[in-house]
Amino acid sequence: MDPYRRIHQELTRIGVTLAATLPDDWVGPLIGLLEADPAIIHVPVAREAEAVTICSGAFFGGVRSVAVMGNTGLLTCTGELATLNLRHQIPVFCIVSMRGSIDDHRVYQEIQGRRTIAVLDAYDFPYHIVDHPDEIGCIPDAYEACRLQKRPFILFLTRRLLKGRPA
Amino acid sequence: MKASEAMQVLAAHRGDAIAVCALGMACNEWWAATRSEETFYLHGAMGFAASFALGLALALPEQQILLINGDGSLCMNLGCLLTEAAAAPKNLKHFVIDNRVYQTVSAVPMVNRDRSDYVGIARCAGIANAIAIDNVADLDRLAPHIMASDGPYFVNLEVEAQAAHLAVPPNDYEGAELKFRFGRLLEKRLGIKVFGPQGY
Numbered sequence: 452m453d454p455y456r457r458i459h460q461e462l463t464r465i466g467v468t469l470a471a472t473l474p475d476d477w478v479g480p481l482i483g484l485l486e487a488d489p490a491i492i493h494v495p496v497a498r499e500a501e502a503v504t505i506c507s508g509a510f511f512g513g514v515r516s517v518a519v520m521g522n523t524g525l526l527t528c529t530g531e532l533a534t535l536n537l538r539h540q541i542p543v544f545c546i547v548s549m550r551g552s553i554d555d556h557r558v559y560q561e562i563q564g565r566r567t568i569a570v571l572d573a574y575d576f577p578y579h580i581v582d583h584p585d586e587i588g589c590i591p592d593a594y595e596a597c598r599l600q601k602r603p604f605i606l607f608l609t610r611r612l613l614k615g616r617p618a
Numbered sequence: 619m620k621a622s623e624a625m626q627v628l629a630a631h632r633g634d635a636i637a638v639c640a641l642g643m644a645c646n647e648w649w650a651a652t653r654s655e656e657t658f659y660l661h662g663a664m665g666f667a668a669s670f671a672l673g674l675a676l677a678l679p680e681q682q683i684l685l686i687n688g689d690g691s692l693c694m695n696l697g698c699l700l701t702e703a704a705a706a707p708k709n710l711k712h713f714v715i716d717n718r719v720y721q722t723v724s725a726v727p728m729v730n731r732d733r734s735d736y737v738g739i740a741r742c743a744g745i746a747n748a749i750a751i752d753n754v755a756d757l758d759r760l761a762p763h764i765m766a767s768d769g770p771y772f773v774n775l776e777v778e779a780q781a782a783h784l785a786v787p788p789n790d791y792e793g794a795e796l797k798f799r800f801g802r803l804l805e806k807r808l809g810i811k812v813f814g815p816q817g818y
Contacts, residue, residue, distance in 0.1 A: 469676060492676055494705055496669075497697030504666035505673035505701075508638070511658065511801055512677020513810035534662025535670070540794040542818075599818050601794075 454584050454612050458546070459484040461590035467515045468492060471502035475521025477548035477613050482519055499524030500531040503603070506543045507535060515594075518543060522550035522563040525605065526570065532603045533574055540601040544594055549580060549607035571605060578605035582612055621715050621777040623754050625651035628684070628713065631761035635682040635711075636804070638674060640667035640691040642722045643715050646784035648686050656807075658800050661792060665694030668702065668712065675707040675769075681808065682709050682765065689716040689728055689736065696739060699772075703744030708768040712745075717779045722786075725779055740772040752776035 452460075458481055462470075470485040471494040472478075486493045496502045502518035509516045525547045536543050550557070551564015571578050577600055579593050590606065597604030625647045637657040639645040644667070645659040658674075660667045671685035692698075692714050702712065718731040728734075740748040751757045751773060764771050791799065801812040 469673070471673070494672070494676065494701065496701050498695065500663070500666055501669040501695070501698060501701055504663055504669035505676070508658075508670035508673025508675075509677040510673075511804055511812055512674050512681075513804075513812050514677035516673070531663040531666055534664075535660060535666065538662045538793055539797045541797060598814060601818060 454587060454608075455480040455484055457584060457587040458590065458608075459488070461587055462517060463488070463490070465515065465591045465594050467517050469494065469506070469509045469514050469516040470519060471496055471505040471516065472519040473497075473499050473502060473521075473524055475523065475548050475550065477550070477608065477610070478519050478521060478546065481546070485519070498527070500528035503528050503532055503543050503545065504535060507541045510541055510543070516544070518545045519547075520545065521548045522560070522567055526563060526567060529570060529574060532576065536603050537574070542597045542601050543603050544597045544606070545603060546606050546608065548613070549609045552610055554610050576603045576605060578607060580607045580609060582609045584612065619753050619757070619775070619777050620780060621647045621717065621775075622651060624715065624757060624775045624777055625686075627754055627757045627761060628686070629654075630758075631765055632684060633682065633765060635684045635765070636674070636678070637684040637686060638667055638671035639686045640664070640688045641787075642688050642690065643717070643783065644686040644688045644691070645787055645789075646722070647715070649787070649789050650784055655799055655803055659787065659789060659796060661787060661796075665691050666698070667691055668695065668698035671710060671712070672698070672702055672705060672707060675710040676705060678808065679707070679709055683707075683711070685710065685712045687712060687714045689714055689718065690720050692736060693728065699740050699743035699745060702770050707770060710769040710771075711764060712770060712772045714772070714774045715777055716774050717777050719779045721779060721783050736774045737772065745770050745772045748772040748774075750774040750776055
């Protein structure tokens with residue numbers, strides 16, 4: 452089974468029924484699976500901070516949700532994650548492509564690769580990196596950790612996981 | 619129309635609606651008018667009360683949700699109107715307190731305030747039900763229709779900029795307490811589970 456289907460399967464298993472998304476090319480296939488799933492309310496957004504705040508509102512409706520985006524988008528919404536989710540201790544589970552890694556040879560992803568973890572550490576946002584298909588089974592634990600820690604939690608998906616070795 | 623008057627009228631017509639307020643004037647005036655704990659008061663994420671309210675509305679499709687937004691917040695995230703139009707939640711009513719200034723920071727004028735048309739922007743984003751109201755009598759007359767109509771419904775409340783405004787959140791609780799009080803209230807009222815068996 453490809454990693455996107457495994458991730459979708461794990462999200463379904465833990466009861467996620469709402470996904471707010473804005474694509475980059477690495478997470479696009481996952482967004483396609485979420486869109487095609489009639490059991491999931493899929494909310495395409497115009498800006499990543501909408502995704503995290505939609506998920507935050509859904510939390511209070513008792514709905515389990517996920518925000519899906521690229522690494523660049525994550526950096527654009529750190530202010531909202533801090534002033535809403537840290538401020539009010541609202542968990543939000545984010546699945547994010549880990550762009551800018553050594554095997555991602557896109558010049559416009561370079562800064563994201565070098566500085567994202569430092570930014571997350573500065574905000575004290577927990578994260579976990581999934582680098583191999585065998586690790587996708589961590590999603591239920593990661594989701595529970597997000598709820599327990601009452602703050603944004605970033606589940607990074609690497610290039611090796613999603614696309615294999617670079618050409 | 620003063621913002622406080624508009625809030626009084628909305629409060630009288632809210633029925634059993636749950637409310638979401640943007641930080642600043644919206645939070646301050648709604649709390650002053652209602653002391654409502656059936657409301658989530660965003661004390662951050664300026665621009666994104668609309669997205670928060672959309673998520674709540676999608677999660678609780680049988681529950682009327684009122685969004686009290688501010689014009690400064692709306693302008694910070696105009697894209698929310700596209701997302702709201704696409705998701706088309708029937709239970710979401712989006713009110714904007716439009717005083718054309720950033721009221722809580724010395725009434726600095728809003729960008730392009732003499733030419734902008736928020737109702738026009740909402741309609742062009744795809745929200746067919748979008749109107750402006752500039753007086754208490756019309757708001758009182760139209761509110762029952764707005765509340766009974768399918769959303770999304772966008773209502774621009776044209777209010778006066780005020781010299782004596784509520785500058786700081788007047789709530790006597792905030793932050794994590796606001797989260798837990800609001801969540802527990804929804805659990806009790808709606809019979810849903812927001813928090814898990816260990817309380818988080």
